Amino acid sequence: MNLVLSPEQQELRDTVRSFLGTVSPLPKVREGYDPDVYARLNGELGLSGLIVPEEYGGSGAGFAELAVVLTETGAALLPGPFLATTFAAIALTRVPDKELLTGIAEGRVVATLAQPAGDDGLVAESADGGVAVRGTLARVLGGMEAGVLLVPARTGDGMVLVAVDLTGEGVTRTPLETLDITRGQARIELDGARGRVLGASPQDDGIGDRLAVALAAEQLGVLRASLDSIVAYAKIRVAFGRYIGSYQGVKHKLADMHCKLEQAESIVRFAAWAADESPEELPAAAALAQAYVGRACFEVARDHLLLHGGIGFTWEHDAHLFYKRAKTDEVLLGPPRIHRARLADLLEL
Template sequence: MKLVLDEEQRQLREAVRAFLGAASPLSKARHGYDPQVYARLNGELGLAGLIIPEEYGGAGAGLAELAVALEETGAALLPGPFLATAFAAIALTRAPDKELLAAVAEGRTTATLAQTPVDLDGGAVRGTPAQVLSGMEADVLVAPARGGDGDVLVAVELAGPGVTRTPLETLDPTRGQARVVLEDAPARVLGPAPDVGDLLCVALAAEQLGVMRAALDAIVAYAKIRVTFGRYIGSYQGVKHKLADMHCKLEQAESIVRYAAWAADESPDELPGAAALAQAYVGRACFEVARDHLLLYGGIGFTWEHDAHLFYKRAKADEVLLGPPRIHRARLAQLLEL
């Protein structure tokens, strides 16, 4: 088991952190998706192709490296389709299509993954995938499909015929979702539909870890400079205890995410339990840290102008993205035969 980043992973973390600090600071996050930042993210760092095999133009890295990148994009509340494309890339590496993988790795194509299956009839699909992540920004929808030959994975051009996209009003203003209606939309069969649910849980937990860390760092810094009744608020016992509790949650979450990412790359037998644990614990812990950091700001934390509500909303949206924590707790209990 490996819970500590190696030198290359630390270098990746610093590179992504430095890039996002300059190109996508929090002051830009509230304005939504910037295609130029996303293009630079792929052009300069190649993050879209991080886990895509080298034979398709990617870096051939593992989920542990993707987790490092997602932690930093989560901490920066990066708007746009990076998480959606990471989800799609995870599925595509298990049903490889040379043309599509190469386009994603080069940053020419932005993909997203549907969670609910559609119906395949011949070369066309019908269905309405619910709440497609970054559905308005993506170029290609990768989706499981039910057909005569069993469940397969298909790719649908979202700007093609038979596709209607409608933006949804979401809690998180930094990342959009869409309702996608497919009515005999042309589709390309990529191969048998892979089971990637556990891998998606790990990837999402990595982003949640970044959200937790950034929220805690922000409120600790504020507690050191905010004075009330002639004292820094960080000197009050109630504040110190709350910050200590938040730090403990962060430390536990980091260990869980590192373990789950290691299991995804090195120990597939341990992955189901590690993935269920990641979402059962990290999802709720992330929301609690974001909630408490907002409350500790006092009145200013509730204003629209402050960034605290952005962390709060991202944390809540992520907590239920792959199902509420109770679903993952139930699965973990089943795996442990409890």
């Protein structure tokens, strides 16, 4: 196990960072999702097909490489459905479908993955060679931009994973007013929407663990960018005749934030390694990633906003964008306490 990035991974990191800095700088992030940026992200770099197997037209890369990319998209606060489509691709690598995987790899398909709330979930009934899906999803990441929804649904034979065409009849999408203005969610109501069964929804497929690792990688990027921002500010902001970075209270806070970054980076890289190489260690690694990185990301984003002083609370400053992305990510897969409890169970504590 090597937690240090390989030369190829460093080159991937630098390429994605440079690309996002050019086509999606922070001032542009406020404008929201830009389909042209998303098309270039997939067309020029092929990032949507990064973990798609080569037999389906993807790069066949592992989670170590995916973590590198998501760290950079998180640091850039990339708007749009990239994380949602990544979640869908992760699910499809466990329940393969050639049509969807090929479409994602080529950048033609924007997809999202949703988990129904409640015990009943969605219901799928046979209809005209496919299924008709009924039910409501209160919050779907990227629900307005996606063309395909992957969701578990109940049939007479048990739980199956269904691909629903969100552009067809029987689908009502309502955009939600979310805390994070850079990435939207939607309420989706399905009333006989046409769907296609991809396969049985396995009970222990590792999808949830892999989603946790992917999200932790994005959180690592948000954490790093927040720290970089306040460190740069502390070097130029003068108060009472001194740079604020020279004050002991600020120095100690920045040191604490840096320690959180170092720990989070090690945790994310270990979790990504486990997803690729050690499935038996993945559940604990994924639970640790969300239990620690999610909270650390929010704390660093919060403190970086506070250390900016009054300017950090203004709408024009970028600090609130990182704060809101950090809080939204922290609870996206459930609050940290859920992951702490799962980790305790796995460690038999």
